[in-house]
Amino acid sequence: xxxxxxxxxxxxxxxxxxxxxxxxxxxxxxxxxxxxxxxxxxxxxxxxxxxxxxxxxxxxxxxxxxxxxxxxxxxxxxxxxxxxxxxxxxxxxxxxxxxxxxxxxxxxxxxxxxxxxxxxxxxxxxxxxxxxxxxxxxxxxxxxxxxxxxxxxxxxxxxxxxxxxxxxxxxxxxxxxxxxxxxxxxxxxxxxxxxxxxxxxxxxxxxxxxxxxxxxxxxxxxxxxxxxxxxxxxxxxxxxxxxxxxxx
Amino acid sequence: xxxxxxxxxxxxxxxxxxxxxxxxxxxxxxxxxxxxxxxxxxxxxxxxxxxxxxxxxxxxxxxxxxxxxxxxxxxxxxxxxxxxxxxxxxxxxxxxxxxxxxxxxxxxxxxxxxxxxxxxxxxxxxxxxxxxxxxxxxxxxxxxxxxxxxxxxxxxxxxxxxxxxxxxxxxxxxxxxxxxxxxxxxxxxxxxxxxxxxxxxxxxxxxxxxxxxxxxxxxxxxxxxxxxxxxxxxxxxxxxxxxxxxxxxxxxxxxxxxxxxxxxxxxxxxxxxxxxxxxxxxxxxxxxxxxxxxxxxxxxxxxxxxxxxxxxxxxxxxxxx
Numbered sequence: 001x002x003x004x005x006x007x008x009x010x011x012x013x014x015x016x017x018x019x020x021x022x023x024x025x026x027x028x029x030x031x032x033x034x035x036x037x038x039x040x041x042x043x044x045x046x047x048x049x050x051x052x053x054x055x056x057x058x059x060x061x062x063x064x065x066x067x068x069x070x071x072x073x074x075x076x077x078x079x080x081x082x083x084x085x086x087x088x089x090x091x092x093x094x095x096x097x098x099x100x101x102x103x104x105x106x107x108x109x110x111x112x113x114x115x116x117x118x119x120x121x122x123x124x125x126x127x128x129x130x131x132x133x134x135x136x137x138x139x140x141x142x143x144x145x146x147x148x149x150x151x152x153x154x155x156x157x158x159x160x161x162x163x164x165x166x167x168x169x170x171x172x173x174x175x176x177x178x179x180x181x182x183x184x185x186x187x188x189x190x191x192x193x194x195x196x197x198x199x200x201x202x203x204x205x206x207x208x209x210x211x212x213x214x215x216x217x218x219x220x221x222x223x224x225x226x227x228x229x230x231x232x233x234x235x236x237x238x239x240x241x242x243x244x245x246x247x248x
Numbered sequence: 249x250x251x252x253x254x255x256x257x258x259x260x261x262x263x264x265x266x267x268x269x270x271x272x273x274x275x276x277x278x279x280x281x282x283x284x285x286x287x288x289x290x291x292x293x294x295x296x297x298x299x300x301x302x303x304x305x306x307x308x309x310x311x312x313x314x315x316x317x318x319x320x321x322x323x324x325x326x327x328x329x330x331x332x333x334x335x336x337x338x339x340x341x342x343x344x345x346x347x348x349x350x351x352x353x354x355x356x357x358x359x360x361x362x363x364x365x366x367x368x369x370x371x372x373x374x375x376x377x378x379x380x381x382x383x384x385x386x387x388x389x390x391x392x393x394x395x396x397x398x399x400x401x402x403x404x405x406x407x408x409x410x411x412x413x414x415x416x417x418x419x420x421x422x423x424x425x426x427x428x429x430x431x432x433x434x435x436x437x438x439x440x441x442x443x444x445x446x447x448x449x450x451x452x453x454x455x456x457x458x459x460x461x462x463x464x465x466x467x468x469x470x471x472x473x474x475x476x477x478x479x480x481x482x483x484x485x486x487x488x489x490x491x492x493x494x495x496x497x498x499x500x501x502x503x504x505x506x507x508x509x510x511x512x513x514x515x516x517x518x519x520x521x522x523x524x525x526x527x528x529x530x531x532x533x534x535x536x537x538x539x540x541x542x543x544x545x546x547x548x549x550x551x552x553x554x555x556x557x558x559x560x561x562x563x564x565x566x567x568x569x
Contacts, residue, residue, distance in 0.1 A: 013497055014516050017384040037498055092360065093353070115346075118497065118520075120380050120387065122362050127318075127350025136430055137318070139347040152433075157316075157343050158258075158445040160437035160492075166430040176498045181485065211359040211393040215375060218386040226530070226540050231549030234561045237529070240545060242565070245527040247449070247506040248473065 001055040001146070001168075003046045004103055006113035006125065007074050008036035009067040013118065019217040026119075026217065035070055038114025042174040044184055045144060046112050047078045053146070056080050058108070062089045062098050068200065075195035076187030082198065087205035090213065092124030097208045099125065100132040108169075109149075115140050115173030123173070130171040138164060142177030251277040251284045252334035253302075254325050256316075256344055257291045263446055264407065265340040267300050269400050271408040273338045274301030275367055280336070287328045287419070289313050289321065294416060301410040306332070306419035312428070315435075316344050320427035322352040327421040329356060329395070337397045342445065349399050359393035365404040379404075382497065383523035401524070402445070402503045444495060447476035449506040450525070452495060454480040456511020456532060456551055460488035465555045466510065472562050478502065480512045496521035511551045514539025531555065 011017070012032040020027040035043070049055040059074040060083040061067045071082040085098045103111055111130075116123035123139075130137030136151075142161060143154040149168040154161050156175070172178075187195070229237045241248045253273035255266040270286055277284040283303040288294055290313055294305050306328050313320060325348070329337055337356065339345040346362070353360035363379040365386070373390050379401055380387040444450055451470040453463060463477075470477045477493060484494035495502050497520040507525035511532060512518060519542050522528065530543040533550050540546045547554050 011381075013382075013520055017381045019385070041498075092350075096350075118382060121382065123346050124350045124353070124360055124362060127347070128354050128360075131351045131354035137351065138430065139318070140343050155343070155347070157435070157437070159441075159443035160435065162316075162432055162436075163434040164430050165433050176494075177491065181481075181498065212361065212389050212391050215388045215390050217380070218377075218388070220383065220386065223542070224544070226543045226546045228540075228546050228548060231547050231554050231557075234547070234554070234558050235565075237545060237547065237558070238561055238565045241506065241527070241529070245506070245544065247527050248562075 001049060001053065001110055002106070002108045003049060003055050003057050004106075004108040004111045005039065005043045005046045005057060005059045005074070005079065006099055006111065007039050007043070007059050007061045007070060008114070008117035008119070009033050009061055009063055009070040010036045010117050010119040017219070019219070023216045023218065024214070033070060035073060036114050036117045038116060038118065038175055040184055041176055041178040042112035042114055042172070043074055043077060043079065044179040045174065047185070048179070049146070050078065055110075058083060058106075060085070060099065060102060062087060062095045064088055071200060072195050073187060075198045075200070076191040077185050078191065080198065082200040083203060084200065085203050085205050091210060092122045093128060093212065094208050094210060096125045096128035096132060098205050100129045101206045102203065103129065104133060110146070110168060111135070111171040113171070113173060115175050126171050126173040133169070133171075135169040135171050136166045137171050138166070139173040141172040141174045144172060144174075144178060249280070250282050250332045250334045251280065251336045251338065252325070252329050252332055253284060253286045253338045254321075255286050255288055255297060256340065256342065257288060260292055262291070262296045265342050265345075265402055265446070267296060267407055268403070268405055269338050269340050270297055270300040270302055271410070272367070272400050272405045274410060275408065276336060276338070277303070279367060280371055285328070285332045285334065287325060289324060294414070298414040299409055299411055300407065301412050302414045303412060305414045305416045307416060308419050308421060310421075310423070312423065315432045317428060317430065317432070318344070318348040318351055319430070320423055322348045322355060323423060323427050324421045325352055326355045328419060331419070335395050337395070339397070339399050341399050341402050345399055349397060353397045356395050356397060357393065358395035358397040359391040360397040361389050361391060362399045363401045364398045365401050379524065382520040403505065403526070404503070442474065442476040444476045444478050444493070444500050444502060447504050449473045449475035449508070450478050450495070450502050450504045451475045451508045451510070452478035452480065452512060453483065453489075453510050454512030455482045456513075462552070463489070465559065469508070469555060469559050469562075472559055472566065480518055509539055509543070510555060512539060513537045514542055
């Protein structure tokens with residue numbers, strides 16, 4: 001089984017979100033970038049298939065040279081090789097187009113990805129990629145098992161879960177449950193040393209048409225201060241929730 | 249041209265998310281000087297849709313579609329959009345909506361904007377406001393494609409009642425085997441409980457509650473308010489509560505009208521998942537807990553004293569309504 005894991009390079013959750021150039025760009029100043037946490041669940045599941053079922057694991061990211069440390073981290077966790085498509089990601093369709101091209105050309109039969117990236121939260125890429133390729137697609141995936149080419153997959157539904165069956169090739173949009181948080185791996189020194197020698201291939205993008213573009217960003221309005229209510233006066237809290245917030 | 253809305257139903261009932269996008273679709277149609285067409289699949293009673301402005305309803309009846317199937321449903325929506333000459337298509341942000349939307353976008357050759365939080369800023373060029381960065385920012389996107397697919401963020405527009413007489417028509421899409429490659433083998437659903445996704449109010453407990461045996465008051469508070477129960481990540485990691493209740497960045501997102509956090513300090517990963525809730529209340533004995541910076545109302549005090557008292561007062565209040 002040849003597994004491709006899509007890695008999005010996103011700001012760490014603790015980052016301050018600011019915009020620059022007249023609010024048209026995300027300000028990366030002082031921002032620490034990490035592997036998208038939902039992609040990390042996918043990568044960890046891929047490592048299980050590598051160790052238990054002998055699969056090969058390739059990680060891929062769409063981005064400029066600044067995304068390479070994130071790919072190296074994925075290699076340190078245990079992926080065999082990495083691919084970077086050398087273009088600035090601007091839109092879900094653009095990214096899906098680039099990924100689909102690589103998946104098709106290199107014959108990957110299982111593509112694992114987080115269901116969304118935690119920067120733009122678009123939730124577009126895995127599904128679009130699957131539809132471009134004509135592969136099966138399952139979103140919000142919380143468990144994945146494969147025997148031969150037969151896949152058993154659970155997905156989250158509102159208020160529960162659904163178990164599905166299908167064949168490879170398959171693309172999933174994954175989330176927590178695919179593996180548990182405690183199973184996520186922190187690269188060790190040996191992994192980091194080995195990652196330096198693993199292949200990181202750079203591919204030029206295929207041409208694409210951009211249909212959606214960002215005009216500007218805006219920060220949410222500053223929130224008012226928290227109103228503190230005395231614990232001996234909870235009637236006041238009820239009145240505020242009823243009359244002011246109008247939520248009860 | 250028209251605006252097409254896909255209103256998903258759950259055992260014949262249109263949930264708030266479905267009615268909200270009908271409301272939204274109606275307003276977009278008015279803005280564009282056109283009408284809204286609502287597509288339904290295997291719903292017997294579509295009258296609720298007429299209360300929120302559905303000018304026309306296309307009703308599909310097909311037993312192959314009894315269970316949700318993203319590819320087949322996307323195919324139905326695409327065929328309806330062609331018949332109705334729809335250049336704007338709206339879906340919801342439930343797990344089903346978010347599953348079928350990217351498939352549909354490719355089929356329609358449409359630009360796709362998810363996390364939409366408001367009516368279009370402009371129609372020419374088409375500009376739309378979206379949530380990004382876990383609600384720490386907004387993105388205004390311009391869509392130049394001829395067709396546009398929008399998924400509306402939950403609880404971002406609200407229900408706008410607008411009774412109309414709907415023109416209800418049957419619609420029969422052509423489906424083939426390729427639509428049914430993925431087979432549903434089992435569905436496990438907790439019945440009778442308010443789900444976090446659908447709830448207007450969510451009551452959430454953290455490690456400050458000291459142990460799973462103390463959740464009785466959380467459940468009682470939720471019951472009084474008609475709320476769903478949730479928990480922080482450490483609580484689900486410790487196995488005090490099921491994983492399905494974990495809200496936060498890697499758990500479930502919450503965009504309820506009211507979120508009540510009890511004994512939760514407010515780690516940034518937790519806040520990222522609950523940011524888009526409209527009103528937040530925190531009850532915590534540590535006045536320095538970061539959640540007080542994110543909340544609208546706060547009570548500094550011991551949860552074991554405050555919560556039972558709050559329940560008592562709420563019951564009194566409810567009895568006066």
